[in-house]
Amino acid sequence: MVDPVQRTRPRVVIAGAGFGGLQVARGLASSPVDITLVDRHNYHCFQPLLYQVATAVLSPADIAWPVRHILSRQDNVTMLMAQVEGVDRAARTLLTDQGAIPYDFLVLATGATHSYFGHDDWAPFAPGLKDIEDATQLRREILVAFERAEATQDEATRRKLLTFVIIGGGPTGVELAGAVAEVARHSLTPDFKHIDPRTARILLIEAGERLLPVFPPKLSAYTHRRLEAMGVEVLTGRPVVACSGDHVELAGGERIMSSTKIWAAGVRASAAGQWLGAETDRAGRCRVDADLAVAGAPEIFVVGDTAALPPELGPVPGIAPAAKQMGDHVAAVIAARVGGRPAPGRFRYRHAGDLATIGRNAAVVKLGRLELTGFLGWAFWGVVHVYFLVGARNRFAVAMNWLWNYLTRQRAARLITGKPSNPGAPQGPSEV
């Protein structure tokens, strides 16, 4: 049992130190509770900028920050690095690989992972982008593909190595396609002698009718045009029907030979619903009541990407502001119950807007009736993302890296590290 202190105050256990879990902990800063925050990493990762780690603009440390340090001034929080393995509802403990942790209130904020829509066998060939390890691995694959293309004598192999397929036309897919295009067309160009990185094919494949479906059609069309101007081939209405180590196949039979495929098409909730034995929706998210508690278990809450809200609350997107608002709500409910005050009732989501960046001087922003594109949208996107980063040091480091990238078109973190894990990816030399 991980319970080193004799506790007399209600014990709040939070699983997951993403946007949602962290917000619950912060919201209970002045409540008379003892909080244990559990995460399998020692850091909080700013997921919206992960694609910039994958494309070598930023270093992992620029967008990740030790959870311990974020909460070091909050006396009622203990941080535990551990992997969650389940929940024992009868014993009221969270089960982890570091022992069981007793709770009076439990908050599951364990997020989401990639979903391959029943094709989990594609996962090794088309990795997704959900955490720091994914990002450095993807960076490895993209950079190794250019290295191998430079070394090969075989034209067909070279074409395959220089074809990058991004599957999924949501914000992550758009951001990755734009960033890979910039890597190929600008950052790497002067450095290769036998290949011209500008000849790389970058394809963005979307099953639906248009990119960025949450945005107005006008902004989707703008995004489509801008990506094409950057040299990205955009294919919409084309579901992927097969994926292997060296190709993807589209509905209709077209086969695209490619060594590097990236999955940005869908997410699946973490196992929170299974741990609880609670009802889940089609995406595996755990159903909760309007106050974000699990039916029949008012002491258990689920927030963020792993929560399925009742339909009467309206659609809540899987974005950071939504997770934070859920975190705020749950903190308020717990604080009220602990203080013997009437708890706030139903959660109400306030949608601030949608942002997605495409590339240099190009982004789309939709805030209420305000729509921005081009340089203005891009500058707005940048300021918002720097603002929401945790800590002055990270804001400064990211801003400096962006400034340097903008002025030189160079990417500071072009390092091939780690070991190849994707059997379909171009292999670098093994480490000895």
Place this chain on the structure above:
Amino acid sequence: MVDPVQRTRPRVVIAGAGFGGLQVARGLASSPVDITLVDRHNYHCFQPLLYQVATAVLSPADIAWPVRHILSRQDNVTMLMAQVEGVDRAARTLLTDQGAIPYDFLVLATGATHSYFGHDDWAPFAPGLKDIEDATQLRREILVAFERAEATQDEATRRKLLTFVIIGGGPTGVELAGAVAEVARHSLTPDFKHIDPRTARILLIEAGERLLPVFPPKLSAYTHRRLEAMGVEVLTGRPVVACSGDHVELAGGERIMSSTKIWAAGVRASAAGQWLGAETDRAGRCRVDADLAVAGAPEIFVVGDTAALPPELGPVPGIAPAAKQMGDHVAAVIAARVGGRPAPGRFRYRHAGDLATIGRNAAVVKLGRLELTGFLGWAFWGVVHVYFLVGARNRFAVAMNWLWNYLTRQRAARLITGKPSNPGAPQGPSEV
């Protein structure tokens, strides 16, 4: 065969893009040769600052830079990421996992790795620090030890987790001991609730009679005192006789329980001598003639940590300036031979001086008759290291990280990444 271009000019193949290999390539910039530079990584790593990656001050990208980019303006160089596997002297090819590369001149600059002096079974328990992967792995082990100490209930386990043993009292051992002490006593202190990181024991163990044997005894004594003032227990004249997952044993029988051991006691040359079937010295270094060519093979040169120079050239230390000077010499020899000019004869090493840093405001510098310690030595050390970094971006990033660390005592790169590989080290949660 990796030889995509029809060559008519002499082919120079360089194995290793460290200080020595890079300098050979640069020195031949204006020679009519075709150079292939082979390295298993895509980057040149500034090894003198690796310990700062291991202790979370710097990110890997701050001290590593793509080799391709460093040499992008030099038209006569092709870079190949490949693992060297041997040399076929009869066929005049360098054998790699990406194919055989024909050469007219071959330069082996493949450096050194850790030496456990016949105790290779200690390697998994006491990892060394030679490349970026070592550094992030060591960072993982140090940070996980504090995480596990915070979570455990068992006092003996906690003591073992909070005991860090650095083996070897040369510059790397001194730098690591000082940096780990600063991590424990300053950077982490406010962030833990159940342990006081300041109670961590940091031991620096040296088999010889004093630390930093290449420095004058007065500076060794200063280093000893400064480390003790920082809370490091310094044990000299105490060889390690056993090492396992949870302890080290010293000559005389003393056993120190410790989860995290770091090896900084010795290096062994790369396999260059074996690849060539040439004579090697006790440290495995390949014997070369006074012009750095291998006996009987005037077209093959060995530079840097993997070369054993003839005794009449005097002692040459295993430091960056020595490798660079050897690289300059070999480039001059090759250029002269290609140009039909008389080649410079014997290599002559010019020793500029020795530097080692201990911690905040403390370093030792010995340049000819000039000796510096304290803040002056430390400032000098910092300026020299920033100056020798490759690229304005890295100089700026390192200087900013140091300034931030100096002002806040925080460390920006406190990330636990990768998977545990050391069976003796404290284990973090496994990735799923």
